[in-house]
Amino acid sequence: MRRQLQALMAVLLLGLFLVALVAWLNVRGELPVGDAAPLPASAQQVAQGAYLARVGNCMACHTVPGGAPFAGGRGIETPFGVVYSSNLTPDEATGLGRWNADHFWRAMHHGRSRDGRLLYPAFPYTEYTRVSRSDSDALYAYLRSLPAVAQPNRDPALDWPYRTQAALAVWRALYFKPEPWEPEPAQTPLWNRGAYLVQGLGHCATCHTPRDALGGLDRSRPLTGQMLTAQRWYAPSLVDPAEAGLMGWSAEQAARLLRSGVNDHAVVTGPMAEVVFRSTQYLGESDLNAMVHYLQALPVQATPARAAVAPVPLQLSRGAQLYGQHCAACHGEQGQGVAGAYPALAGNRAVTLAQPANLIRIVLQGGYAPATQANPRPHGMAPFRQQLADDEVAAVLSFLRESWGHHAGGVSTLDLLRDRESAAP
The missing domain is CATH 1.10.760.10 (Cytochrome c-like domain)
Structure with missing residues (x-):
């Protein structure tokens, strides 16, 4: 009996330790956020935010086809069910009207809503955590400048336990760490700017990096391609010139593809067509060149060969x-x-x-x-x-x-x- 009690106590202590560890991992680096009134923004900051919203392709997920821009409600299919995007307009009751810049920064950097709820990673805060505070503030200023639209947010259509905050906390403990952007001292400013765009607001890894059974990004194989099961499209590898790597092209041809959707070698279709349509065609020349430079400088990694069945x-x-x-x-x-x-x-x-x-x-x-x-x-x-x-x-x-x-x-x-x-x- 004594050994059984000791074993039970050991299990309980281990359980308490794991709960405490998960809780700590979900609040590390966070600072208290007050309810101070939003500060006025300059026209320049709003314009910069509008540009950054296009860089991040925010409208694609936060706008229902035919609906009010950024009013949310679009269903985002995942292997675990459907998550509906939130209302980003400054409506007081259903949007960001009661948010200040600190609340918005916490959502971008820590994946937490104004009321403290953990956000579903369909909102790619795993990548947005690298967005700088100044860019976050500019995005917030732009969203505050939009017409307010009263459109209630929809609850996710997820099976249990994926819809619970406890499951989200465990997932985040396994896969998410707030990471402020740090440039690589050994790299050029052009490379670093491209890396910031690709790894942060551009969130290219969201589609192009493999995920495991729980939906976590496999950071050991960045940008090596992934099957988008919900959309039934394959996001090809960006580090393999035989798939979608840009290494074998001229910088001009690579930039042309991201700007226009076509070049002498390829035509963009499927989900990437929407990215070009809503996002990359609007990149400034310097940012487009930086993104291309970074993608072309990635170490080449051949995709493992698969057995090809010869047709009869x-x-x-x-x-x-x-x-x-x-x-x-x-x-x-x-x-x-x-x-x-x-x-x-x-x-x-x-x-x-x-x-x-x-x-x-x-x-x-x-x-x-x-x-x-x-x-x-x-x-x-x-x-x-x-x-x-x-x-x-x-x-x-x-x-x-x-x-x-x-x-x-x-x-x-x-x-x-x-x-x-x-x-x-």
Whole structure:
């Protein structure tokens, strides 16, 4: 009995220690925040905040399509359910009307709301924690200048226990540490500015860094690519020139892609098209060059090879026939494309990605580049969901991935089936 009591006491003490540790990890570095009235902002600070809101692509998540800008309510799908973005307009009851700059800074840097609640990491404070206090204050000043919109915030549609504050506290203890931005002394100002944008407000790691089963970013493999399961798109590696790394391009071509959505090598589609449309096309020249410089300076890391299944000759023959019927008129008999209009498929790294999810999405849903100031009337590709059966889609994609010197492996009807099943609620 005595040993049992000792064991029980040991378990209780360990439990208390872990609870205390989690609690401490969730408040480390925080300072008390008062309810002082917001201070007036200068026109220059508001203008800087408007620019930073575009750098961070804030409108994309905090605006319902067709709704009032920044009024929140947009559903953000996660593997654990749907989280709805909050109202960022200065409405007193439902928005930021009662927030001051200190409250906003705490949300950005510590991931905590005005009332002390822990925020869901669908709001990427894991990256925004690196945003400087001056930039946070400018963002706050801009949001305070917007028209107030009364739109109540929606509760998340998450299963238990993911919706609880206790689960959030444990998650944060495992994956989140407030990190003020510190420039690298050995690097140039251009590199450091690019790193600040990519690692902070740009929050590129949110999509392009792998996550584990609990949704935590794998910091040991930064920017090496990740499957966005909710969207069914693959965010390719930014450190592999065979995927989306910019290392093999000129700085001008890389900047052109982020500014216009197209260049001589690639066309932006899918979730990245919205990033270019709402964010990177508005980057100032110096910031765009800094971001490109940093991304091109990243150490190259090849994506681990995956076993490629060679398609059978009959499938390739069928794919060639379908390509001639539906694709060759725009993309060319030899996949050469049309400069300035339709991208080349021969030698296109989007075609040869080991993960074929993006190709499947483009064929089924259509391929659309963003309309930008530098490319206001982009060419697009209509969806083929209603024209091609699964086996036909698999055949034409297999043909693309095994033609013109490609050896990326085939696509099977099972890949299409898995794609359809991943869309089921």
